[in-house]
Amino acid sequence: MFLYRNAAWFAKGLREYTKSGYESASKDFVPDDLEVQVPGRAFLVTGGNSGIGKATAIEIAKRGGTVHLACRDPERAAGAKGEIIRESGNQNIFLHIVDLSEPKKIWKFVENFKQEHKLHVLINNAGCMVNERELTEDGLEKNFATNTLGVYILTTALIPVLEKEHDPRVITVSSGGMLVQKLNTSDLQSERAAFNGTMVYAQNKRQQVVLTERWAQMHPAIHFSSVHPGWVDTPAVRLSMPGFHARLGDRLRSAAQGADTVLWLAVSPAAAAHPSGLFFQDRKPVSRHLPLARTSSSPAEEEKLIEILEQLAQRFK
Numbered sequence: 001m002f003l004y005r006n007a008a009w010f011a012k013g014l015r016e017y018t019k020s021g022y023e024s025a026s027k028d029f030v031p032d033d034l035e036v037q038v039p040g041r042a043f044l045v046t047g048g049n050s051g052i053g054k055a056t057a058i059e060i061a062k063r064g065g066t067v068h069l070a071c072r073d074p075e076r077a078a079g080a081k082g083e084i085i086r087e088s089g090n091q092n093i094f095l096h097i098v099d100l101s102e103p104k105k106i107w108k109f110v111e112n113f114k115q116e117h118k119l120h121v122l123i124n125n126a127g128c129m130v131n132e133r134e135l136t137e138d139g140l141e142k143n144f145a146t147n148t149l150g151v152y153i154l155t156t157a158l159i160p161v162l163e164k165e166h167d168p169r170v171i172t173v174s175s176g177g178m179l180v181q182k183l184n185t186s187d188l189q190s191e192r193a194a195f196n197g198t199m200v201y202a203q204n205k206r207q208q209v210v211l212t213e214r215w216a217q218m219h220p221a222i223h224f225s226s227v228h229p230g231w232v233d234t235p236a237v238r239l240s241m242p243g244f245h246a247r248l249g250d251r252l253r254s255a256a257q258g259a260d261t262v263l264w265l266a267v268s269p270a271a272a273a274h275p276s277g278l279f280f281q282d283r284k285p286v287s288r289h290l291p292l293a294r295t296s297s298s299p300a301e302e303e304k305l306i307e308i309l310e311q312l313a314q315r316f317k
Helices: 002-016 020-028 051-062 074-088 102-116 142-162 174-180 197-218 236-241 240-252 254-269 297-316
Strands: 042-047 068-072 093-097 122-123 168-173 221-226 279-281
Touching: 002 020, 002 174, 020 197, 020 240, 020 254, 042 051, 051 068, 051 254, 068 074, 074 093, 102 142, 122 142, 122 254, 142 168, 142 197, 142 297, 168 197, 168 254, 174 197, 197 221, 197 297, 221 254, 236 240, 254 279
Parallel strands: 042 068, 042 122, 068 093, 122 168, 168 221, 221 279
Antiparallel strands: none
8 A cells, every 4th residue: 555655646746746737737827816915914934045935935025025034044044035135125034043943942933033023924834854863952853853843833832923913824835745644643753663754754744734734723813724835846855855856857846836836825815715724736725635545544643643742842842
């Protein structure tokens, strides 16, 4: 079944997730959906210094939005900020240095942020794929710390800030890799099975989609969504998946193509007309599961995920 799921996923990916898949899907896009201006609205983009995050930030800035970049590397972040200002002509670009693998620093960042800024849209874009099991200084497996616990803490800590504003949204950039994974709460930090960074990352991305669904149920004042951006040519993909990158080559989407649905979910009135909690691909809600893949999880399993994350989050608060 595992091999079937991967074969089905890759075949689906070649049809839908590549550049040609985007070009085909974009024929059905409504151009006016992105003909919007968003002055006065504030957007926080994690990992906004490169790839999909930077492409999204540039487009938001062009539309007049205030953009907060939450990045790990000060030097790269400063370069991205300058590039966004130059390309957009928008000076309302703010830089925050925070590593999502360090939960204590996330809590501290949010405490400082909410004293000085408002927020309408959170875009959880930052992520990592570490191919050898690595522990953070807090003793957390690094992929889990960044992709799951970090996203959980940042989002839940900012929910009270978002709820104060009109039309608040949270967009989490997931991955099609999650389609080959069923939620597994018994080994969240990859301590038992043989470590495979690609599969751990895919499991984290499944966790993000589950969290998005649950948050939508728990916080109806906020519009939550998760998104598969397609297979995109980004620095992260080149570094973490060199074989995949070499195999797909120029069939990979550009960063701008990968960012299209993220941007649409962040700024378009049409996106907010969809129910909260859905999983999107190329501006359309799509299934969270492959046919016959048996990757659905029970409410009890999903509750267990939230319970574990909340206990960990509070430990580092």
